[in-house]
Amino acid sequence: MPDPHVAAVGTSPFGRTELTGRDLFSAAVAEAFEGGPDPAEVVDAMYVGNQSESYEHQIMYGTLLAEWCGLRHVPSERVEGCAAAGALALRHAVEDVRSGRRDAVLACxxxxxxxxxxxxxTNALSAxxxxxxxxxxxxxxxxxxxxxxxRYLHDTDATERDLARIAVKNHANAAANPRAQFQRETDVETVLDxxxxxxxxxxxDCAPVTDGAAVVLVANADVAARFDDGDDRPPVRVAGVGAGANNIGVADRNLTFVEGAHEAATEAYDEAGVEAADVDIAEVHDAFTISExxxxxxxxxxxxGRGYESALPPAERSDGWTDTHLSTSGGLKARGHPIGATGLAQAVxxxxxxxxxxxxxxxxADATTALLINEGGVADAVTVAHVLTT
Amino acid sequence: MPDPHVAAVGTSPFGRTELTGRDLFSAAVAEAFEGGPDPAEVVDAMYVGNQSESYEHQIMYGTLLAEWCGLRHVPSERVEGCAAAGALALRHAVEDVRSGRRDAVLACxxxxxxxxxxxxxTNALSAxxxxxxxxxxxxxxxxxxxxxxxRYLHDTDATERDLARIAVKNHANAAANPRAQFQRETDVETVLDxxxxxxxxxxxDCAPVTDGAAVVLVANADVAARFDDGDDRPPVRVAGVGAGANNIGVADRNLTFVEGAHEAATEAYDEAGVEAADVDIAEVHDAFTISExxxxxxxxxxxxGRGYESALPPAERSDGWTDTHLSTSGGLKARGHPIGATGLAQAVxxxxxxxxxxxxxxxxADATTALLINEGGVADAVTVAHVLTT
Structure with a gap:
């Protein structure tokens, strides 16, 4: 079974921009392929995560973007699971390379x-x-x-101040991330006020509305080697994939245990042969602070009942916590949340x-294992998890 | 490699109905699983082809329908390629079963x-x-x-009357198809007038606007056997899949040779080990008579330059034609064209x-090989071909 590698990544600016969807995409592709082969030389298929035809009265985003980057005859397909669309695209790319059916697939x-x-x-998302x-x-x-x-605040010791600390931590991370929408810090009182x-x-507590695009080229070892720039960096592998689901409505849900995400993460860990304790960094779907x-x-x-301690340094958290660093990018909260692109921004x-x-x-330092959790709908209506390792 | 079989099929009524999307789906699922195991016993994943959030202000159609038929924790995903969405869903189901990752997948x-x-x-389709x-x-x-x-009428010997004959032939087929939207014949003069x-x-010459749903359960041999009702019918295999593409706009196209469909069909023939001459019946994407x-x-x-003879009996067509019967269902033209469901109605x-x-x-009589071509956008912006055999 060919081993799927992350061969190249790119993002557009994130935030409120004057760029159209296709121009955001072009910026992301340009970064990913800078100094490497042309897309037309290596890309065998494309998947495009995109939520809404409401935003631009445009469907067929797969075909549109394939043409836009010179891949006229390359099969390209739009996938949609609201905010999980990006990870759905990534998962298809990974599965296509694993099966040997494709050598290199662009997840967009x-x-x-x-x-x-x-x-x-808000109206588009309500769909x-x-x-x-x-x-x-x-x-x-x-x-x-x-x-x-x-429900979480009722059932646990968490307070609104604890949730505020998650926002503060993610803003601090985003302040150090040139790709982030909000490259500035905040403080607990500002959040609470x-x-x-x-x-x-x-x-x-809420992720912003964001224009943005992200791409990840998933490739077998041979194609990935063409993107090697001669440094000594370890290759990054997609070692595990998992999918989970729940019903679309919240009425009949466990409100404080996200079953779909548990299933998806467990499946991805199993495939990768790792455990939660091995995860150095995790990008989880913090559409709201409670989500993290x-x-x-x-x-x-x-x-x-202790997840709200995610903003604390690992040494100060309760027993049973791993040493994982969460949302080092700034998360959806501060890196930004362009719906269809978020799952791929996590991979970046x-x-x-x-x-x-x-x-x-x-x-x-020395991060070797990353967990990504991308969700669509309220919490786990659609969940896709990936484990990346060196 | 497990062999993907068509284990069960179902459709809703096609036409102008009072049913919502989810109710159309329920009717199709009910038919497919009548007398067989419950969906929850066998379905490992779902793909839902659906074009438009404009029609019902609803995205996440994958999750919605999974819940609707009792598959709460089954990963389900919406795929979109305008009118090719149904075949994209079918292709994912086939690939999942082929890879051994899933035993049975419901393409919807x-x-x-x-x-x-x-x-x-018209507005929704313009997207x-x-x-x-x-x-x-x-x-x-x-x-x-x-x-x-x-362009076709300019470049070939075809006339508007020849195109009209295609509509007449497809209405005659639909008149014999209980699943069709228009179960009535027409004549050349009515079409021309x-x-x-x-x-x-x-x-x-135009396919109608249609409410409808169709489902196909793709399964490995073991699961497919659970749907065997004890008759002597041969199992139906999905023997070949192909995908093709072109740019989204028609300005830079060969207007009379549909390149993407040629690529997709060729790939599907090659996978199945058949040739065009082996195809007994073909459901092609006759959104308009010219398409057939x-x-x-x-x-x-x-x-x-002789495709316009498709309405003639095989013996009366020009040399070089196969003996294939086209659009025996009545085609998009008369069976109906519910965008996301059309590719699966072809499989039915x-x-x-x-x-x-x-x-x-x-x-x-004695049909053993079928070709399906499903397209999205104008002609071959997205094309998916399947070859089914006994």
Whole structure:
């Protein structure tokens, strides 16, 4: 079975931009292939994670982007699972290379969210909830996640201040990440003083609306070698993949244990032959601060009810925690959350950490194992996990 | 490598219905699993072809439908390539079973198109064209295909009457297909007298707007055996898969040779170890009558410039034609064209023909090999081909 490698990565600027979706994509592709072979020489197939036709009245994003980067006859396909679309694209690329069917596959994510403002994005995102049973109640992404947070604060020792610390930690990481949307720090009082969006979640508990694109070229060893720039960096392998799911609505869910993420992470660990304790860095889907706490627990990085300690230095956390560093990129919260691109932006951070090319301020020393968890819908309606190793 | 079989198929009613997307899906699933094991006992993953969030303000259709049929924790994913989405879902199911990663995968397609009327559907479909370069010119699906038809009539001996004969033949087939939207015949004069939508294409050259769902359970031999009802029918295998592509816009295309379909069909033939001459029945993507002519040529069933003879009995066609029967279901033209479901409806027809369970009026005697070509965008922007054999 060919071993899938991360051969190259790239991102566009993240944030509020004047760029269209295809131009965001071009920026990401340009970075990934700079100094390497042309896309047309190596790419056998493409998958594009993209959430919304509402943002740009554009479907067929696979074909559009293949043509846009000169891959006219390369089969390219859009995949959609709301915010998990990026990891779905990555998973297809990995499976295609593993099966030997393709030598190199470009996993892409792109989202142009800001044109319609926050209201436009909120409306577009509401399409991820059940039209018949939830949308008609007026639910939004923050109000759905607020249900999880209310229950979590009720069931555990966590406080709103603990959630605020997660936001502060992720802003500090983003301040050291040139790819981040918010390259600035914040403090606990600022987070706590920000307006409630849906109690207990405040503005600074929420990931922003973001324009952005990210690409990851997944390739077998031969093609990956063509991107080797002669340094001594270890190759990065995609060693494990897992998928989990839950029902789309929250009414019949365990609100404080994210089952789908637990299944996905467990499957990815098993495939990679690692355990939670081996994970040096984890990019988890912190669409809201509560998510980071819940996903740390679901992935076995934290004991049940203690995931909210993710912002503490490893030595200060409760027994049962691993030494994992979470959301070193700044996470969705501060690196930004361009829906279809987020799962691939997570992989870009893992690639930088595992190759030792992250900025010194956020580089985790000797990182060899990374966990990615990308989700769509409320928490685990769709979950995809990847384990990357050197 | 496990051999992927078509274990079960089902469709909803096709046409203008009062059913929502999820209810259409339920009808298709109910048929497929009637008398067999429950979906929850056998389905390991789902793929859902669905084009539009515009029709129902609903994304995450994978998760929604998994929950809807009791598959709460089964990973399910939406794939999108406009009208090729159904075959993309089928292809993923086939590849998952081939690789041994899954034992049984449900490929689903669903589209609820009629709620917004023809104008709503036309607007939704226009999202399949390039937003920056084509949509702003006011193009629609009929006007794009009319460009291909104009060129074809100019370059070949074909006439509008020849195209009309394709519509008449497909209506006659649909009249014998209980699954079809239009179960009634028409005649050449009626087609020729219908209003121009975009010259030379008239109303009766165009596939209709359709609500509908179709599902195909792809499984390895062990699971497929659980659906065996004890008759002597041969098992149906998915013997070959192919994918092709072209740029999204028509400006830089060969208008009369559908390159992507040629590539896709050739790849599928090669995988299956068959040739065009072996194909007994072909369901090709006749979104417009011109498409059937073009695709017969691209797939090697007809000599170049003679695909318009597809409505003639095999013995009356030009030299170089195979004996293939085209669109025995009635095709998109008369069976109906629920965008995301069409590729799977093609597979349902192939299953019926290869198992000898089509209605006697349209059953092709001793059919053993079927070709499916499903496309998205104008002609071959996305093309997926499958070869099914007994």
């Amino acid at each position: 994510g792109v989202e142009k969210m800001t044109a319609g403002g926050t209201a436009g994005a 991820a909830f059940d039209r018949a049973l939830e949308q008609r109640s007026g639910v939004t992404a923050p109000s759905q996640y607020a249900l999880l947070a209310q 920000s307006d409630y969006v849906s109690p207990p979640l405040k503005l600074f 706490a819940l996903l740390a627990e679901a992935a076995g990085l934290a004991p049940r 951070e893992a690639y930088e950490q595992l190759t030792g090319t992250a900025t010194p301020e956020r580089q985790v | 397609g669903v589209e609820k198109m009629t709620a917004g009327g023809t104008a709503g559907a 399949a064209f390039d937003r920056a370069l084509e949509q702003r010119s006011g193009v629609t699906a009929p006007s794009q295909y009319a460009l291909l038809a104009q 219908s209003d121009y939508v975009s010259p030379p294409l008239k109303l009766f 002519a073009l695709l017969a040529e691209a797939a090697g069933l007809a000599p170049r 027809e192939a299953y019926e023909q290869l198992t000898g369970t089509a209605t006697p009026e349209r059953q092709v």
